[in-house]
Amino acid sequence: MKKATSSVLYPVFWLPLIVVLLQLSCTSLQQKAQNQFSAGEYQMAISTFSKLLEKEPENNEANLFIAESYRLSNRIEKAATYYEKVSENNATFESEYYKGKSLKGKGEYDSARVAFEAAKTLTMDDEKIALAEKEVKNIDALSEIEPIWPNHELENYELLNTSGIDYAPVLSENYLYFTSSRGAGDLYPATGQGYTRLFRARAEGINVDVQNVQTLPEFQNETGLNQGAIAISPDGNTIIYARGNAASKSVIPEVSLFASYFRGGGFTEPIFMPVNGEPEYWNSTPAFSASGDTLYFASNRPEGYGGIDLYRSTKLANGDFGNVVNMGPEINTPGNELFPRPLPNGEFYFSSDGHPGYGKLDLFVAKEENGSITVRNLGPNFNSIADDFGIFFTDYPEEGYLTSNRSGGKGDDDIYYFKDMTPAPKVVNVLLNVVTKERLENGEEQVLPQTRVVLYDDNNQTIDGNFSSQSGRLRFPLEPEKEYTMIASKTGYFTQSIPYSTVGKTPAPEDLIQDVTNITLDTTIVLEQLVLERAIVLENIYYDLDKAEIRPDAAQELDKLVKILKDNPGIRIELSSHTDARASDAYNEDLSQRRAESAVEYIVSQGIDPSRLEARGYGEQQLIIENAQTEEEHQINRRTEFKVIEITE
Incomplete structure (x- = not known):
């Protein structure tokens, strides 16, 4: 997830140390690298500091700044060796804690646990100790994660993705809207990737017209800025998206939410939303409730539970959103929570690196059960050691989209689609052949044609009925492992009800070989003549x-x-x-x-x-x-x- 990122994404424990290090510049190359780091040009800083390391492999400042550049541009999994170098020279809580985060981002859980345990011994700060302890507990909880939908499979949407950044798709009125760096003319210096813009393409469910992707026609993408995740109101009349990461930090707040409204046959120019709060707040990843009256988004505003928390805001009488409320500790953690996705059924999907997960951002669902909120990881068929986020259901829960930068993708962040691939159940067709007969006075039986037989289920509801043929035959389709009753009647005969069960009369599901198995059963109904005064x-x-x-x-x-x-x-x-x-x-x-x-x-x-x-x-x-x-x-x-x-x- 390398978009609209900055130092405000994560807790910055080392800010005083970094300031001091910036003051200790000793060479013009190092000064250049430090200036790039200070400007948030992390990819450039990595390149420049790497040249220093070629000459001085043990340069502690260079190792630290490279590690921090990777962390602050959301590539912490690449920082482990650099934090290790820092710890070898002067181990601190921060060097071991972030080394643990980096190792976890690589899927090296045992080594990550060792680093977190070491971090706990290097501080007396209870808050920091609690952060490391939570990471250890999250690793221990990995063995308990089970897939919610074990037969769902992900597929990289290769025809839609590019070699750059493609992420956060949402479907609205048969258009798929998403964010992409395709066709970008300028590079965002924090990541070395192109600036991202908003695009759309016609789509039906997970079927996208990939040949006709176009930039967002409702309003123009801004140049020199990252256009981030987009949300569209249920009625299609409001577009809210994140915008920021300008080359010049003085232009606008770094990452903020903007809104465009359908007015007079077209959409207005996007405007800064009051819900952003103070200029220094980072706000992104918006999503509407099913009614459109609540806006969910991620923000780093103070008094939250961690780096980035999820918030909700209600629509006011004037159409703006206000009354911002933190979603609470059941959802938010000391880590980061982003990309909310509320569903009409009350389920709340989001991404987090603070709940027990496999590496970086994982997808989770929160449900209210018995008066409390439970949070579950979607499981290993959805999540990876990389970032997994931005889920959107096109047909809940059978199919939809998500974004991931897992290995094996086409570019950086890629759009994936998922489908329920549960095998179609093997079908057992049960046919019951019924023969209607009468018992003669001598005790023998003979065919009784034109006998009415009605079939009832175990709730005494009529499900079928017919008259037997001239040969006394008729047929009913039944279901396996069910209880039935048949009532046979004919004028001049005693009406008779006969229970019939298919329980145990068909193969067990695990023994079925063919997709369709036909089972034929037979039964005979014998009626007695109804004669007055006959004993x-x-x-x-x-x-x-x-x-x-x-x-x-x-x-x-x-x-x-x-x-x-x-x-x-x-x-x-x-x-x-x-x-x-x-x-x-x-x-x-x-x-x-x-x-x-x-x-x-x-x-x-x-x-x-x-x-x-x-x-x-x-x-x-x-x-x-x-x-x-x-x-x-x-x-x-x-x-x-x-x-x-x-x-x-």
Whole structure:
């Protein structure tokens, strides 16, 4: 991230020391280098001090100034060897602390931890000790970072990027706006890169018309200045962007926010925003809320939590933004927080080098959960040891853009796009073949055509239904691992509900090989004819000797009758009990009546309206086998039956 940078980006512990060193110039070459450093021309200073080191490799001042030039131009990862040289000569908290930052920026975490631990021993300042301790804790926390979206992949947008700087894309009204150093005529002396300007190109999501990139048409880019990150209001009528790093520090404050408004068919010339505050404040990386009523930005104004903090500002009645509020210690750290990105769902994305991360700036998301704010690193598929920042979702959370200067890019800062590359789930199609049949009086089954079968889900919602064909067949598409109910009905037959489950009837997801697997299942539904006054025996209804109480095994059989009554709410039945002929007529009639009434009471207890039931005890009046001799024959005579005595619908 080498744009709009300056010494105000990071805490400057060494300012008094550097002033003293500037006063100790001994050669014209060193004087030239020091003058370049004082002017913020860090790349030039690096070049000049490097010539001194060729002659004097142990020149402590030259090593220090090169290290600081890299740090202050946001290239601290290149400074480790120079800080090491400084520490060899005269180790201080600053030389070890920034050496640790540099080593961390290179991904050398163990060596960075050693440097931070050493820094803690070189100061009595509690604030400095806390800074080093936090860096150690952040390194220790790296092992706990897990990707939020493990299947998202980044791709360098090579056709859009240049060999220079390209960063901070935002999409608005089918245009991609971004900042780039392409075509720059002058070099920004702090980094040796061209001054950055604002550009746009037509885009749909992450598809950009890279052949027709143009400078921002709404207003003219300023020459000799860095145009920084841009924000566009949701209605497209306000553009806010950062501008600064002039060759002459007296022209304008170093980095400030400017606004342009759509008025009278065009955009106004950008104006300095009151939200910038004092002239010495550094303000950049703006972003609007989804409503457009809140502006988020980064600033180094005092009384914050570190080098650069994130702030929010609300729109005033006159259209300006005011009431600037720091976003608090849950977001901000002693390090730097930049590039805010609020989402309509309440998630807040930003970049930070103060929360546990892999190197320099990492991407994070803050969410309010259970009344507190939690901050998570987006994970190693988004972040690297380099700067990763400026996320923008074109289709949350599946795709979008971000910026990174990680190795392997096309230029310095490059624009990347990301997509969710989660493999499409393997599909299992379940087809249930249903055959409808009827049971004949002789117990055999035959096809029952034109039977209506309705399919319900586990919430009793109808999801399908049809009539069986002349061959008694129909088919339902089902889902794996689901519970269903089918209700089959036909005039003249008992309606029947049949539970059906696909649980355990399809391969486990990890066992699937093909993208699409078709599973065919089969079931048969058998209906009974509904004939008035025709007795139907309930099997296995047993009573203890000379007793009428319903036994548990009998209750299970009676539950089947309960189901028939619930499936067929328009019928009334007579439930009858019969005995064998081995006791007196009077005894058997009384016993059978009590047993029939007991069975009816049980059925009523299961929710059946008692008006639909009649209990009759026939005793031994209706023997099936006259003169029964064996126990098996007596058992046939001892039975419970029901018959439909009325159909009301």
